[in-house]
Amino acid sequence: MAAHHHEHGHDPSVAHHFESAEQQRQSTKLGMWVFLATEILFFGGLFVAYTVYRVNHPEVFVFGAYFLDTALGALNTVVLIFSSFTIAWAVRAAQLGQLRLLRWLIIATMACAFVFMGVKYVEYSAKWKHGLLWAGSYNPHLEHGDEPAAGHGEAEAPSSTTGAPEAGAPADPDRSTIAPAAEGPHGLAAPAVAADPHAMPVEPANARVFFSIYFMMTGLHGIHVLAGIAAMLWLLRCLGRGDFDGGRFTKVDMVALYWHVVDIIWIYLFLLLYLID
Amino acid sequence: MSEHTAHGVHVASLRLLVGVMIALMIGTWLTVSVTHYDFGFLNIWIGLAIATTKAILVGLYFMHLRWDKPFNAFVFISAFAFLALFIGIALIDTQHYQDVLIPGWPVE
Structure with a gap:
C-alpha cells in the first residue's frame, strides 16, 4: 500500500501488478470464466x-x-430467466x-432468487x-390410495408375475436389480393403468435412484442460488461504499456471469428432470 | 443496437436484453409444449436442442460473449466439450457390460 504514495496519478482501484484498469478487468474476467468452466x-x-x-x-425416470410438478418447475424457469435479465x-x-x-x-434479482427458493421449498x-427422498430415506407413502402396485423397491418383488424372473431377487449383489421392461414383471407394461393415461405409473425397482439424483442436482443448484444471494448482498x-463510482462495473459483471451460469444449469435441469414423458 | 462507454467498453442496449429475455420465455413455453407430442426418441433431442439454443442466447448476449475476447468463450466451451467427452465415454463403457448385469439387455 505504501507504494501508492510514490506514484502520483496511480489509480487506487488498479492493483500494482496490472498495467492498466483495462488489463486488470480482462484478467479478472478470464479468471471468472475459468471458475465458471470448473462449475460446469x-x-x-x-x-x-x-x-x-x-x-x-x-x-425409473x-x-x-x-x-x-411441471407447472412449478416452469414457474421457477421463468423466474430465473427474468432474474438473468x-x-x-x-x-x-x-x-x-x-x-x-x-x-x-440487484434487489430485483435477489427477490427472484428468494422466489425461486420459496418454490423449491414448496x-x-x-x-x-410423501417420503420421496434420496437413497435409504426413500420410503414413499402416497395419498389418494393409488399406492404403487409393485411395492416399495427391491426388497418386495412383485407377486403378480408368472414365469418372469423376479425383479428384486437379491441373489447376486453385482447384478442389477432392475429388470428391463421386456422381461420384467407385467406390471411394468402397466395393463391396469392403461385406461387412464394420467394414472400413476407402477413403481419400478430402485425408483429411489431418481430421487437421489433429483435431490443431488437440484440441491447443488439450490446451494448455488443461495451463494448468488450472498454475492448480491x-x-x-x-x-454503498462507492465501489461502482465512475463506471467501474467489474464486480457487478462477475456476479452477473455467475448468475447466468446458475440460470443455464437450471434450463437443463428443468428439461431433464421435470419434462420426462 | 449497442453503445460504448468512454472506456471503449461494450454496453448492451436495453432493447436487445428485453428481446433476448422474451426469446428465452418463448423457448421455455416451447420446451414444455413439445412434451405433449410424442416424437419417440426424438423428444429428448428436440428438448436438448431448445435448451442449448437458450443457453447460447444467454451466453452470447447476457454474458456478453459475442463482444468479448474469443478466448473467454473458448475456456467456457471447452468445459462443455470435456463434459461431452465424459458423458460419451461413460455411456460407451456402461453399455458394454449391461448385457452381463441385466438379463435380457438390450431390450429389443
Whole structure:
C-alpha cells in the first residue's frame, strides 16, 4: 500500500501488478470464466450420473418425473430467466453509472432468487411429506390410495408375475436389480393403468435412484442460488461504499456471469428432470 | 443496437436484453409444449436442442460473449466439450457390460 504514495496519478482501484484498469478487468474476467468452466465440470459429474442411469433405466425416470410438478418447475424457469435479465440490465446500469437503477436491479434479482427458493421449498416439502427422498430415506407413502402396485423397491418383488424372473431377487449383489421392461414383471407394461393415461405409473425397482439424483442436482443448484444471494448482498455493500463510482462495473459483471451460469444449469435441469414423458 | 462507454467498453442496449429475455420465455413455453407430442426418441433431442439454443442466447448476449475476447468463450466451451467427452465415454463403457448385469439387455 505504501507504494501508492510514490506514484502520483496511480489509480487506487488498479492493483500494482496490472498495467492498466483495462488489463486488470480482462484478467479478472478470464479468471471468472475459468471458475465458471470448473462449475460446469462440478455439475458435470452429476449430469454423467443422470445420463448413465437414464439411458440404462428409463422406466425409473418416467416414474420419478410423475411426482414432479411441471407447472412449478416452469414457474421457477421463468423466474430465473427474468432474474438473468435483471442482472444483465444491472451490468448495463453499472457501465453507464446509473447507480440508483443498479441498486433496484440487484434487489430485483435477489427477490427472484428468494422466489425461486420459496418454490423449491414448496416442492421439497411435498416430497418430504410423501417420503420421496434420496437413497435409504426413500420410503414413499402416497395419498389418494393409488399406492404403487409393485411395492416399495427391491426388497418386495412383485407377486403378480408368472414365469418372469423376479425383479428384486437379491441373489447376486453385482447384478442389477432392475429388470428391463421386456422381461420384467407385467406390471411394468402397466395393463391396469392403461385406461387412464394420467394414472400413476407402477413403481419400478430402485425408483429411489431418481430421487437421489433429483435431490443431488437440484440441491447443488439450490446451494448455488443461495451463494448468488450472498454475492448480491455483497454487491449492495460495495455499491454503498462507492465501489461502482465512475463506471467501474467489474464486480457487478462477475456476479452477473455467475448468475447466468446458475440460470443455464437450471434450463437443463428443468428439461431433464421435470419434462420426462 | 449497442453503445460504448468512454472506456471503449461494450454496453448492451436495453432493447436487445428485453428481446433476448422474451426469446428465452418463448423457448421455455416451447420446451414444455413439445412434451405433449410424442416424437419417440426424438423428444429428448428436440428438448436438448431448445435448451442449448437458450443457453447460447444467454451466453452470447447476457454474458456478453459475442463482444468479448474469443478466448473467454473458448475456456467456457471447452468445459462443455470435456463434459461431452465424459458423458460419451461413460455411456460407451456402461453399455458394454449391461448385457452381463441385466438379463435380457438390450431390450429389443
